[in-house]
Amino acid sequence: MNMRKIQMPLFLSLLVLIPLDFYLIFKVAPTERVMGDVQRIFYFHVSLAISSYLAFTTVFIAGIIYLWRKNLFWDTIAYSAAEIGVLFSTLVLITGSIWARPIWNVWWAWDPRLVTMLILWFIFVGYFLLRNGISDWGKRARYSAVIGIIGFLDIPVVRLATKWWRSVHPRLKSEGGGLDPVMLKIMLFSMATFLMFTVFLFLYRYSIARAEENLIVLTKRLED
Amino acid sequence: MDNWIYLFSAYTTGWLGILFYVFMNARKQATIERKIEDLESMISRKEE
Numbered sequence: 001m002n003m004r005k006i007q008m009p010l011f012l013s014l015l016v017l018i019p020l021d022f023y024l025i026f027k028v029a030p031t032e033r034v035m036g037d038v039q040r041i042f043y044f045h046v047s048l049a050i051s052s053y054l055a056f057t058t059v060f061i062a063g064i065i066y067l068w069r070k071n072l073f074w075d076t077i078a079y080s081a082a083e084i085g086v087l088f089s090t091l092v093l094i095t096g097s098i099w100a101r102p103i104w105n106v107w108w109a110w111d112p113r114l115v116t117m118l119i120l121w122f123i124f125v126g127y128f129l130l131r132n133g134i135s136d137w138g139k140r141a142r143y144s145a146v147i148g149i150i151g152f153l154d155i156p157v158v159r160l161a162t163k164w165w166r167s168v169h170p171r172l173k174s175e176g177g178g179l180d181p182v183m184l185k186i187m188l189f190s191m192a193t194f195l196m197f198t199v200f201l202f203l204y205r206y207s208i209a210r211a212e213e214n215l216i217v218l219t220k221r222l223e224d
Numbered sequence: 225m226d227n228w229i230y231l232f233s234a235y236t237t238g239w240l241g242i243l244f245y246v247f248m249n250a251r252k253q254a255t256i257e258r259k260i261e262d263l264e265s266m267i268s269r270k271e272e
Binding site for chain 1: 227228230231233234235237238241242245246249252253256257259260263264266267270
């Protein structure tokens with residue numbers, strides 16, 4: 001599969017979609033009545049969160065297939081996606097903290113949504129620490145797949161945390177209210193743009209991972 | 225624009241984080257490609 005054939009159209013589309021997304025967020029989206037302009041962080045924050053879930057779901061699926069087929073290709077897919085997931089979940093925590101400061105008057109609150117998201121982040125940081133500590137490819141892939149699957153199981157908990165426990169974190173669909181229709185459309189546009197960006201970053205990371213493996217194979221060939 | 229500093233900080237931090245990640249990967253890619261070229265030429269010389 002030629003990666004560049006998929007990456008190039010994605011890249012060109014993103015060159016148009018990302019500036020358009022900025023325009024919609026800062027010029028078209030109405031200002032929220034209570035929070036004011038700072039609420040515009042929402043479009044970025046939620047898109048990052050959904051994109052990180054997509055990345056971790058890929059880790060989960062690739063992990064299951066790896067345990068079933070024992071093909072290292074799926075491990076490469078999994079850790080490429082996990083890296084994007086960790087990047088985006090880190091940014092979710094940072095942008096959320098910046099948003100919380102003017103609204104809740106604190107940088108961090110021990111809220112169920114925030115804590116479960118932090119746990120998800122720790123699980124996948126642990127995933128990479130574990131990978132770095134194991135040199136045997138098969139063992140590393142097997143343990144990583146198990147951690148990736150366990151980590152994924154935290155995503156429904158993150159999503160449902162605001163329903164299950166008392167939480168101050170806003171919900172996308174609140175009872176009797178919900179988002180303004182214009183805000184919702186812009187939110188969906190932002191999400192779609194970010195999901196495309198996630199696929200682009202994943203393909204980019206995957207191509208580097210393949211090159212890394214190629215390098216290891218060549219080094220071994222030279223040593224033999 | 226109220227609280228603009230937070231809005232600005234969130235978007236700037238987020239996008240700088242993404243750009244930093246892409247930059248680090250681009251550097252990594254360049255290093256790997258260079259090493260692969262070196263190894264391939266070493267292998268072909270060895271085989272000769």
